Amino acid sequence: MPADPLSRVFSALADPTRRDMVARLAVADATVNELAAPYDVTLQAVSKHLKVLEEAGLVTRGRExxxxxxxxxxEVFDLMTKxxxxxxxxxxxxxxxxxxVLRAMPDDTEASPTRREGARP
Amino acid sequence: MPADPLSRVFSALADPTRRDMVARLAVADATVNELAAPYDVTLQAVSKHLKVLEEAGLVTRGRExxxxxxxxxxEVFDLMTKxxxxxxxxxxxxxxxxxxVLRAMPDDTEASPTRREGARP
DNA sequence: ATCCTGTTCAACCAATAGGTTGAATACAGG
DNA sequence: CCTGTATTCAACCTATTGGTTGAACAGGAT
Incomplete structure (x- = not known):
């Protein structure tokens, strides 16, 4: 499980459910039960998702x-955006x-057919 | 395979080899062989990685x-950064x-034990 | 002590990901 | 036409993932 941090973050966010949780957590902290409510999966599945997010450093858990x-x-978002x-x-x-380079080239020297529009005839 | 675009991009970049390919492609276009050279896997494996990147919309392939x-x-990067x-x-x-809110609160009203340091006694 | 609520652990399962080998295709050059 | 080079397709293997169920644990309330 030593996958590098960047891989862990990217792959944590590669799941729609997990992304949705993050989206909701951006608004307010929540308990596992609250988080699980909208989804059509067991509490245990949500718990696992949370573990993934936690291992990616995207969330932390309190105790109350x-x-x-x-x-x-x-903050971990910075890893990705960088x-x-x-x-x-x-x-x-x-x-x-x-x-x-292309702009500076004589009109039809056209090095290779690489994304260039409108070489007027 | 109908995974949503965002999931596809995130998960494409969740692999270090694939990220490295993207990094190298940012510098210059390359053929499959050129791309494969540095890695200790078969050409076929690289071909598969490429397919993943392609399906995520991160790369396109020419024919020459x-x-x-x-x-x-x-451009797809924008999807993520947004x-x-x-x-x-x-x-x-x-x-x-x-x-x-915390700053405006009388010194020890302490709503709940949420990340706050130094409430002097 | 007992019970209820919230959360996790453990074992299991099906599907997917990343890798392999071997055969197929595509095309330029003798 | 045959050969060599560049790339992909197909079948297969193993580990990981996302999900399940059922049991366990933690701590407030009774």
Whole structure:
């Protein structure tokens, strides 16, 4: 189970039920029972989902009598956004550069049929 | 396989090999063989990973002789960042609000034992 | 002590994911 | 036409995932 943190977060959010729980937890903390209510699965299944979210660092659990209130920890989101933004930016820069090259090229030198519209005849 | 788009993207990126491929594709398009080189798995395995990325809309494939060059489509990233940002923002706003409430409260009214440090005796 | 509520643990099951090997397809070059 | 290269398809294997049921544990209330 030593999957790296990034993989754990991505894969935790790859499940719609889990994403929905996160969405709801963004609004307010909740107990397992409260969280389970809307879904058509057993409490145990929800408990498992929660464990996944917890291992990904997305939620923490309190203890309050027999309840174990769930709290969203939004900081881990940064792990993802950092990764995403980095490669998105790289890809976009590269695209800008390529675009410049194409724009600077004599009208029909057309290096390879790569996403370019309207080379007027 | 009708998993929703968001789930597909998240789960595509939940694999380190796949993330690494995306990272490399952000720099330059590549063929399956080029992509496979660094990894210690068969070409077929890489081909499968590529299919996952493709179904998630993260890459598209060209056709150029017998090669099928892989191209990163960075736009799908937006799907994720929109989702993430939305709930991160919600969570942060909620935190700000709660913080305000606590700050405005008479020093030891302490609604419930929720993350608060140093209520001086 | 007993009971009720909230939550988890354990064993099990079916479906999926990631990997393998081996055969098939696609196409450029002699 | 035959060969080599690039890639995929198909069948198979194992581990993981998401779900189930049933039993266990924790702690307030009676």
């Amino acid at each position: 009598a027999q309840r174990r209130p769930v709290h969203l920890e939004a 990764w995403i933004d980095r490669y998105r930016r790289e890809a976009e820069e590269r695209y800008r550069r390529l675009d410049g | 002789a017998q090669r099928r060059p892989v191209h990163l489509e960075a 989702w993430i940002d939305r709930y991160r923002r919600e969570a942060e706003e909620r935190y700000r609000r709660l913080d305000g």
